[in-house]
Amino acid sequence: MSTYQDQLIKLSQIDKAIDDFEPQIEQIKSTLNKELAKEQELIKKLEQLQESLKENELTRRKNELHLEELSEKLKSLSKKNKAIKTEKEMKALQLEEEIAKEQIDFANEEIARLDKNRELMSSEIQELESSIESMQENIANVKEEIEQELKDIEQKRMTVFQDKEKLVSEMNHNIIVFYEKIRRWAKNTTVVPVKKQACYGCYMKINDNVYSLVLQAKEITTCPHCGRILYKDQTLEEEPVDQEVSA
Template sequence: MNKHLNELIELSKIDQAIDSYNPQLEAADKKVAKVQKKIDAAQAELDELTSSISENEEKIKAFEEQLTLLNEQLASNVKKSKEISTEKEMKALSLEEDIAKEKMTFANEEIERLQAINETKKELLAEAESKVNLLRAELSDINDKVSVEKAEIEKSKGELFIKREELSRDIEQKVLSFYEKIRIWAGNTAVVPVKKQACYGCFMKLNDKTYSEVIKGEEIVNCPHCGRILYIERETAEA
């Protein structure tokens, strides 16, 4: 087989091996992203509960301030009642007291209702905080494992890059440039085998002349349909 063709076949296999690690790296990142997504959702729930509890506490505070003012108003009315001299003034004061008492009843009921809601929300908040902490611990554990996994992958890729660099230096520049041009659009299918007289890049059948040239392996042969570099695998050639 042509020396340059042999070199390109080997180079192509190294490139395929290097890129085969990319899905593994992506899968490792997805593990981290999956847990991070859960943390973000749990944190959003926690933040919503915290905000809701805070809003309710502000409302409770406002009702308590209103009760203080209403109590002061009722105390003031007691003093006023001693100075009232007409029935009209008495009725007006009585109506004012009734309204104040209704407001106080409503304020007390709202305070009780909001406090009950907050008690429930605080229980949910404790659960949400626990969930976030557990997920963060899980993320830390996964990050540690993924870091080791990725380091091993990068080490293996590094070794292949060194091997590729050494091989590239031995390949004639013109041949290497030809390969790289095809690789721009064909990716790791720049060099493909021929099986059953078909190019295994575009899967189109080769004519007899091209197929014969590929079998001989004396020159670098391109697929007439897609332009990929073709070769016959040793087992196929022997058969």
């Protein structure tokens, strides 16, 4: 195999390895991101509950004030009672008293209802707070775990980058430019093996002429159909001849 071919195969393997790091990193981070999203959801729920509780307390306070007003009103009505002269006046006063008492009953019922609400919301808030707390502990653990994993990957990535730098420095510049031009569209299938006289990029048969050039491996040969760089797969010779080509 020519040095050119050898270098190109190596370069394409390094580039693929570099591309493979990103999904690995994403995969590792996705565990943490899912936990963080759950935490945000709970925090939002907690804030909404706290807001509702605040409104509950405001409404309760309004009802208490209303109760104070009503009890003042009852007092003044009972004072007026002593100064009543006619039956008509008495009836009007009684009616006013009845209405005030009804309003008092209603306000008391409201306060009882709001107290029950408060109790429910408070216990829900407590539950949420403890859920969030244990979630945060979990998140801290996950963070610690993935930090180490990410460090390991970063280490590997640095090594691969160094390998690439070294390889590129040894390669002919024109060949790198040629390779990069194909790589722009062919990505990680820029350099592909030929198996059963077929290009493993586009899976088309190549003619005998091109095939013999690939076998000789003296110069860089591209697929006449797709333009990818071809090389003869060294592992091919041991493969059974009638094995199906899988795409």
